[in-house]
Structure formats: C-alpha cells, structure tokens
Amino acid sequence: MDSLLTVKNLNVSFNTYAGEVKAVRGVSFDLGVKEALAMVGESGCGKTVTSKAVMRLLSRSGGIIKEGSRIEFMGQDILGLSTRELNRIRGSKMSMIFQDSMTSLNPTMTIGNQIMENIFTHEKTTRQKARERAIELLKLVEIPNPETRLKNYPHQLSGGMRQRVMIAIALALNPSLLIADEPTTALDVTIQAQLMDLLRSLKERFSMSVILVTHDLGVVADFADKVQVMYAGTIVERGTVDEIFDSPRHPYTWALLSSIPGRAQESKSKLYSLQGTPPDLLLPLQQCPFAPRCQYCMPICKKAIPKENFLTDTHGVACWLQHPMAPKVTPPAGIGGYDHE
Amino acid sequence: MAKFILKRILYMLVVLFCVITLTFFLVHSIPGDPITSMVQDLPIETRDLYLQKYGFDQPLIVQYVKFIQQLLTGDLGQSLRYPGRQVVDIVANYAPVSGIIGGIALAIGFAVGILLGIIAALNRNRWPDRLVMVLALLGTTIPTFVFAAVLQYVFTVTVPLFPTTGWGTWGHLVLPVACMCVGPLASYARYMRSSVLDITNQDFILTAEAKGVSSFRIVSRHIFRNSFLPCITMICTSIAGIFSGSFIIESIFAIPGLGKYFISAINDRDYSVVLGLNIIFTGTYILSILVCDILLAIIDPRIRIAEEN
Numbered sequence: 235m236d237s238l239l240t241v242k243n244l245n246v247s248f249n250t251y252a253g254e255v256k257a258v259r260g261v262s263f264d265l266g267v268k269e270a271l272a273m274v275g276e277s278g279c280g281k282t283v284t285s286k287a288v289m290r291l292l293s294r295s296g297g298i299i300k301e302g303s304r305i306e307f308m309g310q311d312i313l314g315l316s317t318r319e320l321n322r323i324r325g326s327k328m329s330m331i332f333q334d335s336m337t338s339l340n341p342t343m344t345i346g347n348q349i350m351e352n353i354f355t356h357e358k359t360t361r362q363k364a365r366e367r368a369i370e371l372l373k374l375v376e377i378p379n380p381e382t383r384l385k386n387y388p389h390q391l392s393g394g395m396r397q398r399v400m401i402a403i404a405l406a407l408n409p410s411l412l413i414a415d416e417p418t419t420a421l422d423v424t425i426q427a428q429l430m431d432l433l434r435s436l437k438e439r440f441s442m443s444v445i446l447v448t449h450d451l452g453v454v455a456d457f458a459d460k461v462q463v464m465y466a467g468t469i470v471e472r473g474t475v476d477e478i479f480d481s482p483r484h485p486y487t488w489a490l491l492s493s494i495p496g497r498a499q500e501s502k503s504k505l506y507s508l509q510g511t512p513p514d515l516l517l518p519l520q521q522c523p524f525a526p527r528c529q530y531c532m533p534i535c536k537k538a539i540p541k542e543n544f545l546t547d548t549h550g551v552a553c554w555l556q557h558p559m560a561p562k563v564t565p566p567a568g569i570g571g572y573d574h575e
Numbered sequence: 576m577a578k579f580i581l582k583r584i585l586y587m588l589v590v591l592f593c594v595i596t597l598t599f600f601l602v603h604s605i606p607g608d609p610i611t612s613m614v615q616d617l618p619i620e621t622r623d624l625y626l627q628k629y630g631f632d633q634p635l636i637v638q639y640v641k642f643i644q645q646l647l648t649g650d651l652g653q654s655l656r657y658p659g660r661q662v663v664d665i666v667a668n669y670a671p672v673s674g675i676i677g678g679i680a681l682a683i684g685f686a687v688g689i690l691l692g693i694i695a696a697l698n699r700n701r702w703p704d705r706l707v708m709v710l711a712l713l714g715t716t717i718p719t720f721v722f723a724a725v726l727q728y729v730f731t732v733t734v735p736l737f738p739t740t741g742w743g744t745w746g747h748l749v750l751p752v753a754c755m756c757v758g759p760l761a762s763y764a765r766y767m768r769s770s771v772l773d774i775t776n777q778d779f780i781l782t783a784e785a786k787g788v789s790s791f792r793i794v795s796r797h798i799f800r801n802s803f804l805p806c807i808t809m810i811c812t813s814i815a816g817i818f819s820g821s822f823i824i825e826s827i828f829a830i831p832g833l834g835k836y837f838i839s840a841i842n843d844r845d846y847s848v849v850l851g852l853n854i855i856f857t858g859t860y861i862l863s864i865l866v867c868d869i870l871l872a873i874i875d876p877r878i879r880i881a882e883e884n
Contacts, residue, residue, distance in 0.1 A: 291784055294775070317790070325787035332785075337778040342800055342876060351796075352786045387876040403786065 238410060238443050239265040239288065239307050245300035246283050246292065246467075255515045257283045257297065259467040265411070270437060270444040272458035272475075274451055274490065278512055280467040281447045282333075285413045288312070288445070289330055290320055308410065326356040328411035329404035334420050335397035339388040345399045346384030352406040371402040376432060394425035401436070408440055415447045430457060452494050455479060460548070463487050466513050466523035469542070473549035483551040485528045488565050506566075522554065530555060530563050576872070583868060587861045594857045595646070595850070599639055602841075602849050609655040609844045629655065642850070651854065652847035656840075662851030665836065670818050670855075672742065673825070673832035677817025680752045684759030685810055689803075691760075692767025697794065699772065707764055714761025723754045723827045740829035751828045755821060759813060766809060770802035777801075804875055811867030815860035819852075 246258040258280040265271050273281040286292050287299055290312060305312040308327065312320070329352075332338045340348060349368040353359060359367075365384070372380035375398040388396055397417060404412055414433065418426035430453055437444050446457060454461055455475060462472040463486060471484040482488055492506035510527040513519065522528070525535040534554050542552040554560055610617065610625045617625075626632045630641065645652060651662040695707040730750060731739040737746050774780065775798060783793050818833060825835040833852065840848040872878045 289785060291781060294781065294784070321787040321789060323787070324785055330785040332778055332782065334778055338782045340779045340783070340797055340801070342804075342874070343796075344876075351783075351788065355787050355789075355792075389877050400782070403782070 236267045237264050238267045238269075240304070241284070241288065242304040242306075244284060244287060244303045244305065246280070246287050246297050246303075247300060248295075248297050250516075253516050257467055257515060258287065259519070261464075261467070261469055263462060263469065263472070265443050265445065267410070268441050268443055269460065270446065270458045272446045272448060272454040272461045273464055274448055274454060274461060275464035276449055276512065278515075279464040281449075281464050282415050283467075284464070285330070285415055285445055285447050288411075288413060289324055289328060290315075291330070322356070325352050325404075325409075326407040327409055328413065329407075329409045330413040330415065331397070331400045331404050331417050333416040335393055335400055336388075336420065338400055339396055341388055344385050344387055345391070349384075349399070349403050349406060352403050356407050367406065368402070371406055372399070374405070374436070375399070375402045377402075393421050394429060397421065397429060398432070401433070405436065405440060409442060411443045411445070412437070412440075413445045413447070416449070417446075418453065419448075419450075426453070433457070451490050463490065466519065467515060468523065468552065469550075470524065470553065471551045473546075477546070477549040481549075482565065482569060483545070483549075483556060484524075484553045485530050485555070486524050488569050489527075491569050492566055522552075532560065579872070580865075580869065583865050587865060590861055591854070591857055595643075595854055596639075598850055598853045599642060600635070602844075602846055603635055603638070605841075605844065607844050609846060612842070612844045613656060646854075651851035654840075654845055654848050656843045656845045656848070662848055665848065666833070666852065666855055669831060669833040669836050672830060673821075673834055674818050676748065676751050676755060676824070676830065676832065677821070679748065680755035681759055681810070681813055681817055683752070684756035685763055685806075685813075687756075688760040688763025689767045689806065691764040693771055693794075693799070695764065695768045696771035696775065704768075707768070711761040711764045714757045715765070717757075719754050719758065719821070720823050720827060722757055723750070723824065726750050726753060727827070740827075742830050747828075747830075751824050751830060754827075755824055763806065763809070767802065767806055770805050771798055774798050774802040800874070804871065807871055807874065808867060811863045811870070812860070815856075815863040818859055819856045 241264075242262045244258055244261040245256065248255045248257055257278075261280070261284055263271070273284065275281050283292065283297060286295075287297070287303075288305055288307070290299070292299065299313060303313065307323070310323070312323075315323070339345065343351075346365065346368050349371060350361075350364040353364045353367055368384060369380045372383055377383055377395060377398055383391075388399075391399065397420075401417075417433065418429050421429065433444070433446075434457055436442075444457075446454070448454060458475055460472065460474055461478040462469045463478070463484065464470065465486050471478065471482065471487045478487065479491070482491060489506070489508040493508065495505055508527060513523050513526070519539060521537060522531075522535040522540050525531050528535065532554055534557075540552045540554045540556075542550045543556045544550045545556075555563060608626065608631060609629075610622055610631075623632070630638060653662060654660040654665065691707045691711075695704040698704045727739055727750065730736045737749050738744070741747055780793060780797055783797050788797075819837065821832075822834040822838045824830070825832040837849070837852050840852065
C-alpha cells in the first residue's frame, strides 16, 4: 500500500512552569492511501497532540516538536515547510475536525462564510461558484435546507449539525487526509452513531485516508483498518482491527477492551474500570509507563522500558510479557475473539 | 428590530423618570438654599420674600409636582443664580466645549488604546507587550491632575509650545486633550489585550488555522471582530460622559465647559440648573446605551437572534 503519511520518532514537549512535559515520546507510524487509522487511549496519552503535530497546529498551545522528529506527507517534509507552504496544504490536502463542535466555529460568522473561507483560501473562484459548492457540501453532510442554513450562525445549529458543518468545511477541497479528533465525544449517543456512519460513507466517497482519534474503542471496530493504542505518549500496541480485537497482547489494551459498556451487559457483570492514573509526563520514564497500573507487572517492568516487538508485519506490542522468558498469562475472560460486526 | 428598539425606549423613559425624581429630592436635601448661598446676611423678611417668589416655602412634594408639570411642557427652567439664563442656553453654550475636548480625547484614546491592545496581545510576553502594559499601568494609576501639572510645566514653561490655560485656538486644545485621553487609552489597551488573548485561545481560531487561513486574516477576520465586541459596551458608556465634561481638567486649564459649570451650580444650590443638567446628562447616557445595544445587535448575531425570538 502506498504511504501517504509517515511519522518517525515524533517527540512533542510543552514547556510549563513546572518543567518540560514530554507529551509524545518517539511515536512512529505509517498511514497508507485510503487507510483509516484509529488512535486510542485515555485522556492525556498524546493522541490529540500527535494528530495536531501532523498539521503543525501546536504552536498556539505552546507545543514544541523536538529535533529529530520527522513527518512526511505526500512526499513533503512537513516540519521543514514555511508557514506559507504549510497553509497551502492545510485545509486542502489535509484537514481536521475537532472535538468540541460548539466552540470550533466562529460565533460571529455565518456557516456559509466559514465554509467558503476555506474555498477562497485555496482557490481563485467567484462567490457564486463558492456558494454553490458550499450548498453541495452541506447536502453531502446531510443538512436539510442547505440554502437557508448557509445564512445561519453557529448558535442556531445543534451540536450534531455543527459537527456536520465542520466536516463540510474539512471536505471542501477533497483532502487526501482527514484527521478527526474525537469527533463524536461531545455529542449524544444516537447522533454519534449517525455521524460515524456519515464519516464512513464520506471516507469511501472521497477516497480519503482518515486518522480517527478517540478514547472509545467501540467506535473503532466498524471504522478503522488499523488501530494504535497509545499510553503516556508512546504506542504500546498496534495492529489491524482484527489483531487488536481478536488477539490483543498488551494488558492496557485488555483493560480498554474490558471497559467497553456493551460487553459488560452481555456477561451481566459490573463494568470493568481500570484503577490508577497515567504517569506524570514531567518525569523521565525509566520503566514501562503502564507498570504501576498493570496487574501482570513483573520486576523487569519496573527496571526497563520494553521495546516494541512485532508479532506479524502489522501487529506490534511493547510489553515485557512478549519476552521469551516471561511467564505465559491469559487475558481476562471475554478478551480475544471479540465480535466486532 | 423595531419592537426591540421601542421596548428599549420605554425602559429609558422609566429610568429617566426615576433619575429625575431621585435627583430632585437629593438636591433639595442638601442643607441651604439658593438665596442663602448667594447672599449670607439677608434680612429674614427679604429672604422669605425671595423664597416665596420661587415657591421654596411650599412643601417639597408640591414643588416636585410643579417641577414635573413644568418639565412636561418641555421647559427646563432658568438659573436661580443668574436670572434670565435658560438652562437650555447654558447647555448650548458650554456643552460643545466639553464635547470637543472629551470627544477628541475619547476618539484618540479609543483608537490608540485598541491598537496598542492588539499589538500587545499579538506579541504576548515579548517586549512590545511589556512596554504597553507598563505604560497602561502608569496611565490608569497616575491621576489626571498630576499629568496636567506635568504637561503644563513641560510644554508651557520648559518648552513654551502651547498656552497654559484658556480657550479659543487649536493650541488650547492640545494639553487638555492629552491629559484626558491617557486614562481611557490605558484602560482600552488593557481591556483589548485581554479580550484578544481570550479569543486567540478559542477553538475556532484553531479551526481557521487548520483551514490554512493566513495569520493576517486570522487576526483581521476571526480575532478582531470577536474581541472588539466587549469594547463597544465600554465606548458607549464613555461617549455619554464626554458632554458632562471633566471638572478637574476644565478647572486646571480654565476651560469654560459644562463640568466646571455643573460643580459651581451645585455649590450655588442652583436647583434648576443642577436638575436641568442632570436630566440632560442622564438623557445622553441612556441614549448612548441604547445606541450601544443597537450597535451590538448589528455586530453580534447571537444577540440579534435572541432578541427576535
């Protein structure tokens, strides 16, 4: 599969009063054309920072991409581009939708103008043509009465509608890569499902690659081709959807899978919840970051960071349990062979 | 929109009436009366005669009713201290002077303050920001009369560029305007800075960035308009204040403005002038708030739609 995006050894830090917070620590991954990648993990694991780094959207929040990191998109070195060159790619070749649709749209600009702004930024076209394109886009994201909606302001739309508008803006110039940063987190469950259906059909229609950032593994199964599980700024397990859901190897992935609500109902047991909190990213990590919360923790886990170990071409795990000398452990009941249809 | 404005005008009238009533009783509750404050040792009989002539011997409530009746005919009355001088004429003579100084000062303060605020915010924590903030702090904390004295000394004694006091030429305008614009300039700069910083951290700025919008356009289209909104409220209330003038500035520079006149009218217990001026001040104040509301409704769609529903 052709590679669209290559991220190598990505390190992102935030300088705070308390010191340097290493939010992303040496993340590498590839994304092929038309491929959908899901980044999952709990809050603060670096998944959003990684996705923003791809578009170099971190400067406003003070994030610094460290030397030695490499991001290549369609053969271009993203980190070496000038702001001008970068702006030519942003919004046209790759675009992003954000978590909170309530605040992601300018409150004093009509949604029509906000969609058209993207078109005008990248194309020389007439207002009439841009308007027609905007109406077309609103139809595409299934917003009724697009002609009148164009003149609406964000506060006149519901949360789900606003997220649809965000998608319309993102798709205005047929991007090759769409980054969706927790697109459904702020919405209620029924709208979530509708929106994910919409994203899935648009992904096919536009032949886009998609990076879906989420903490909800339930959303992932039907959407993504590949999954990478992140923890404390590193990828702890990656693989195809089948590999992650059918034969997960990392105890953290097990914990995530165990805490999907639907599965607990089936077994009529109490919903699993992982105890503890992720490590403080201010401090240097000298052990497996998950060790303090891991019920399979061994002495070695507290002494050295496990290297990523590839079981197949696609399935990688960074866990000492994969070491030949480690004892064989069985995943918790119900994990593996998870039916994701 | 028409309904919205009509409703506001109705509210205005109610507020105006309350203010008139309140000032009437407050002014009359100040010890003394116009006659005694003019001539101290008047024979009791003569004094009573004067009080009778102006109706001050009657119960306050009767005076109040008479006053309101007179007001309803559109007559603000005439000065007690200077008989024959109509309150309306006083306003017509003195208000423009205060208005010119205050208006120019406010315009300069607003424009420069907003500009400095934006510059400071966009250069956050770098030297332009620190410089502006230090100046703004000085501007808000140093009283106007200190500025006035320093400016007078520097520009009339050390370097005689402008006249010390008086009124009449363009040169007379410079120093009072300079003194008066410092305060608003400093507060607008501080206010605009925090407003811009607030908007800059909003998610929709990130959306614009992700669209590939240039940083200039992000500032001009997305940041400026949204951060300007709260400043409109501020300027509207300031506009109302310019006609009432500044007592301090007008006294220091010997300018024949309303501010000075207003204070002397209070000292003279010149009831009709105090009341008349106060009605006019209140009127312009609530009028400018109305204008401000309408302006905001035009600029901010959220208010507009809320009012329509």
